[in-house]
Amino acid sequence: MFYPQLVAGPIERPQNLLHQFYEKHYFEYERIIEGLKLMLWGLFMKLVIADRLAIYVNTVYNHAGQHSGKTLALATILFAFQIYCDFAGYSNIAIGAAKVMGFKLMTNFNRPYFSRSISEFWKRWHISLSTWFRDYLYISLGGNRVSVPRWYVNLFLVFTISGLWHGANWTYIIWGAINGFYLVIAVVTEKWRENIGKFIYLDRVPKINNVFQILITFVLACFAWVFFRAESASQALYIVKSIIAFKGPLFVDAPQLAYSAFAILFLLLIEFRLEYRHHSQLPFKSKYWFVEQSAYVFLIVILLTTGVFDGSQFIYFQF
């Protein structure tokens, strides 16, 4: 049993992993330090961001009927970051732990909220699962090498089944189906969207266009997350209706929201830098040793100052 990825992935392929068990692994200082740094970043994502956001999200979602549309909308956005940091945090810890021992596991998350389309989102989110479904289900069904209507069915079916993989609950199935629906619509409307983009001159302002696409993709993902987080389909529908009505006062738990805002801002700054400058999985990289080490010390200080140490479970341990 290879413990780092045993409980919640990344879901490795035998051709990638098995041969590593028969190879000799040597002590390599840089590799071990990188592995430890990745574990630290994963711990930060879990304790400082995910568990902090969970306090507000759980308070709201566990009593959804008592909260306004504005509060439910905010809680949904926070949940989007909570589930990302919880799962990606665990993946980073697993990958980092494996790296320390000399094993290479696949990347499982690649900054998914910088995606400009749902299709891109699924190339960046839970990569090990989505590629598994692509290789073993989507391609087996014929992929896109079938008639166009059959292709749409394949897309929809694969994502609905991936929802079922998460649990035997209608909420997960609907979540999967919604993502399948997004992909089908994206394919069907591709040309129209291109033409609309040209019509309103969005193609001439690529940076604004990127931001617009990233925001739209994030909103679509958040809508689907409502069903993933809700306890039942009826609760999810109630939440969606409340969010659309957008009435009532915002529930303000000032300390938790302040810590949450800081955590999300910190995450976005790091990931923005990684996405557009350094293209790495490690949060800090500098040619100056002292600067880089100080950055990791700063990370540990933030973790001790604002991390949530109540021993909460990882969300994906249940799947």
Add this chain to the structure above:
Amino acid sequence: MKKRIVQFVLFVLLLFFADRIIGLALKMFYVKTNFIEIAKTRYSLNSTSQDVLIFGSSRAQHHYIPDIIAQKTGLSCYNCGLGGQGLTFSYIQIHETLERYKPKLIILDLSPNLFFDPFSDQKLKIFLPYYSKDTLIRNTLTKGSPFETYKFLSAIYPYNSTIYNILIAILNNHKFNTSGYVPLSGTLDTTALTQYTHNNTQIQLPIKDARIILKIIAECKINKVNLMFIVSPAYRKSELDYQIIKQLATLSASNDIPFVDFSEIDIIRYHKEFFRDNLHLNNTGAIIFSNEIAVYLQKAEKDILKLPLKVRTEIR
């Protein structure tokens, strides 16, 4: 290889000094801050010297006005109640108090909702800075996790999640609350109240909480300090409330502790203008209730404040 060892040692030293310096800075701010939760906990553990001390959760904090009690009884009074906290918090406060001095009377406000909070243990993190103060606090904090002891190697960890409160107190120039009472404003909206339905479910006082109550009783008896339990007013009680109050009364009587149920006193009952919400009085309601408590203590003084303890179990 030598270079790597030097780099590793330098990193550890950098981390150590950052931890110590920032930990020290946080400690300096923490001991001086007047943010209500922090200041009250600090004061109740280290500095109280009043004759009458009131303990409990938010219902204690928002219901008992020490100045009124002091004026009518001639006894100094402080409200140690803190919102969101449970019985274990009160027990630790009482234990630490009795380590320092013996007040004339300890009042513990026992609300039924104290007993079913699944997050009460997590809220005990408020005692993190006092980890090294006392075995009871140390054991309480390390009970849930074998790794907790190692986290205290860090000078920062005891001040985990306090930085926001410290900053807010500085920015808003919080002053120290000398009585411990925090008034609530607003009036109850009865249309939003849950309608309780009667059922035959038997609800038991959790054993863990019953044990804590017995520990509080034992500590007060060993230290020969008068203790009484009070249930303060609620606008509307549920079946759970009635059952729990009855069990608390039985527990108190069997241990010779005065128990007085003020939850349905006529002067406050059904007056929504005295309530902020179903469980909490607003300032007007607290004034009326505190006067009732003060009058009760005046009349019962001979019984309550002299030894041996006189048993009185009253449903008012």
